[in-house]
Amino acid sequence: MYKNAKPLFLICETPLHVGSGSDLGIVDLPIQRERHTNFPKIEASSLKGALREAFESELVLSEKDDDKAKNNLIKINKAFGFDDGELGIDVKKRFSAKDHLKEAFKDNSQFSGALALTDARLLLFPVKSLYGVFAWITCPRVIKKFISDLGLTDLQFDFKEINGAMVANGSALFGQGQKMQLEEFVFSKVNPVTSDNEVNKLGIWLSKTLFNDDQSYWSEKIKTDIVVLDDNDFRDFVTLATEVITRTKINNETGTVQQSALFSEEYLPAESVMYSLVMFSDEFSDKEGKMTASQVEEFFGQLPSIVQIGGNATLGKGIVRTKFVNT
Structure with a gap:
């Protein structure tokens, strides 16, 4: 026990x-994912x-x-x-x-x-942003599961479950306007994304836990640039916005692409947590x-x-x- x-x-x-082995889909070598949510994981x-x-x-x-x-x-x-x-x-x-x-x-x-060890679950997923370079996205389901898992430990945390789409106060992801653009999708500042201190509490706790609140770029960015999206929106991003790299093999004798050696690999992007x-x-x-x-x-x-x-x-x-x- x-x-x-x-x-x-x-x-x-x-x-x-x-990897999860070969696949019959668009990507030849996909990453491991949860069967019921399709969220990335590590076995x-x-x-x-x-x-x-x-x-x-x-x-x-x-x-x-x-x-x-x-x-x-x-x-x-x-x-x-x-x-x-x-x-x-x-x-x-x-x-x-x-x-x-x-x-x-x-x-x-x-x-x-x-x-x-349990399977490694995805907590924060980085996506391209029109302002602030990139944002870390998550969703209520991920946060609820995270809080449930932390409950099995003796760690102290004061953030609570989040039930809707929210973004941290003070975020620079909106620029000077009222809209936030992640990849090719635009979100209004008030609909469906709203500002709430609970997201700030999560960011501050992660800043202290992951970066010792050392006032570095990463320590400060994680305090304000976490976006909590709807569960379905989050699922779409982690399914469609991973890195897919096409690779091939060069024939040493001809110096050209070897026939039938073209394949694609999926990657969880850098800065994922x-x-x-x-x-x-x-x-x-x-x-x-x-x-x-x-x-x-x-x-x-x-x-x-x-x-x-x-x-x-x-x-x-x-x-x-x-x-x-x-x-």
Whole structure:
């Protein structure tokens, strides 16, 4: 049984493609989406694998002391679950990791990890704006689910559910007029979008949580440039306003496009903000000195601030800034 939960925020620094396989639609390689809402997501299994790899890179491969590296590798397996088949080639080369782990877990080599992650849900989606360059959009359904998920943690927050289309006070998205243009759609300042302090409260909380309210560009922008749209409008934007990139392959012999090598990929755009819940339990073992849920949480707090998630890593895609909120 998991004893506590904390949110993990993911801020896309570059476009992100966590694929769902091939598709018969317009886009050959679409991103993962919720079945019932069509909102973008990252499956927990994809996220957990990427975070595990980040831990191995940071705490095992980059650790110069062999004893510390082996101890960290044992903790990684206790937290994420033991499976020697999941060890990367570089980790195995570093030292006899497979044999060492089998010795460390000889009495109990198959067990569940002491942490779990939920699917990463989309919280804020960036869209092009006529004024203010871009806006972060969300919707009442997303906010209600976000508040419900935060209720499983011990975090303090004072913003409430929002039931209609709203925009933060002081937003520059309207320019000098009464209308706001997002992509090719125009919204009136009062119909259906209205000003409400509740959106400001959400922006201020996110500024403090994600950017430590450091008065930076991003910290200030998120306070005023969040727009809460109708659920249906939000669904249309996250369905139709993602990045779709057409790629091809060049024939090395002719220097021209290789026949039948044209395909398209979908990406969640940079500046998208997602979140997942990380849940912690005691180590699944009857040995003395096993890791407690609090120790697993403390260990997870060493998560690197920058990780790579999804495909096309060699093209610079999927670079994500993490923010684990455990206070």
